[in-house]
Amino acid sequence: FCCSYRLRNALHPLWQSPLTIPGGSRQSPINIQWRDSVYDPVLKPLKISYDPTTCLHIWNNGYSFLVEFDDSADKSIIVGGPLENQYRLKQFHFHWGAINEWGSEHTVDSKFYPAELHLVHWNAVVYPTFEEAVMEGDGLAVIGVFLKLGAHHEGLQTLVDALPAIKHKDTVIEFDVFDPSCLLPPCPDYWTYAGSLTTPPLTESVTWIIKKQPIEVDENQLEAFRMLLFTSDGEEEKRMVDNFRPLQPLMNRTVRSSFQ
Numbered sequence: 001f002c003c004s005y006r007l008r009n010a011l012h013p014l015w016q017s018p019l020t021i022p023g024g025s026r027q028s029p030i031n032i033q034w035r036d037s038v039y040d041p042v043l044k045p046l047k048i049s050y051d052p053t054t055c056l057h058i059w060n061n062g063y064s065f066l067v068e069f070d071d072s073a074d075k076s077i078i079v080g081g082p083l084e085n086q087y088r089l090k091q092f093h094f095h096w097g098a099i100n101e102w103g104s105e106h107t108v109d110s111k112f113y114p115a116e117l118h119l120v121h122w123n124a125v126v127y128p129t130f131e132e133a134v135m136e137g138d139g140l141a142v143i144g145v146f147l148k149l150g151a152h153h154e155g156l157q158t159l160v161d162a163l164p165a166i167k168h169k170d171t172v173i174e175f176d177v178f179d180p181s182c183l184l185p186p187c188p189d190y191w192t193y194a195g196s197l198t199t200p201p202l203t204e205s206v207t208w209i210i211k212k213q214p215i216e217v218d219e220n221q222l223e224a225f226r227m228l229l230f231t232s233d234g235e236e237e238k239r240m241v242d243n244f245r246p247l248q249p250l251m252n253r254t255v256r257s258s259f260q
């Protein structure tokens with residue numbers, strides 16, 4: 001069981017580094033088995049307040065495309081939920097598949113979604129920099145939102161329209177105003193568990209907050225993600241698809257739910 005994970009990780013093209021870090025006991029992503037999640041009445045509602053003017057730029061980092069924010073002050077923050085402190089928004093990015101049958105990093109009852117949004121926040125109350133927070137158990141909080149095939153998503157289209165300009169690795173464009181709240185589903189329900197970054201350095205520093213309700217995007221919008229490239233301008237083109245990490249063992253973790 002466990003060795004199959006290691007084998008699967010070992011063969012995964014994208015993660016040449018030690019897949020589950022040696023001795024890793026809280027790796028991500030995981031399958032969320034709905035009936036095994038435990039309702040925790042102590043969990044508070046998650047409070048999200050983003051300032052759209054803190055948006056800086058959108059860029060292709062060779063793993064995904066990400067929108068980065070000015071995190072030099074407490075302007076775009078989340079608080080509550082499972083969190084002891086407030087956390088500052090640093091960036092958001094996506095993971096997706098070559099086809100609609102898979103693409104998300106987390107699964108629910110072993111079901112993949114075609115894509116998954118990650119809003120990455122760090123604990124600026126306790127740690128002086130993001131880089132330091134990345135190395136600490138309570139350093140990061142990532143909100144995961146599943147994308148499912150359905151209606152056109154107006155808010156996402158603003159991002160989709162910018163993608164042709166960042167087709168190649170290490171290309172970036174200005175992005176002055178964007179409110180990531182438009183990418184959140186209306187339902188407040190979430191699952192939460194202690195996990196890790198899903199790309200190197202895979203540090204076990206993430207409190208995951210996975211929204212139960214997906215957002216809907218249309219086929220053209222998913223196809224736009226798939227026209228991005230892992231490769232730099234001038235290199236042999238490799239389409240940016242299947243940039244999700246294999247599922248990792250739950251080990252002795254419990255997934256809590258904010259809902260019954």
Ligand SMILES: C[C@H](CNC(=O)c1ccc(S(N)(=O)=O)cc1)Cn1ccc2ccccc21
Pocket residue numbers: 118120130131132134142196197198199200201206
């Ligand atoms: C981590 C950092 C780069 N990676 C991320 O910020 C990151 C954020 C979220 C996810 S996910 N998919 O889990 O939401 C994955 C990666 C660079 N960096 C900062 C310190 C540091 C030390 C060694 C190597 C790289 C380092």
Ligand SMILES: [Zn+2]
Pocket residue numbers: 093094095118198
């Ligand atoms: Zn991610």
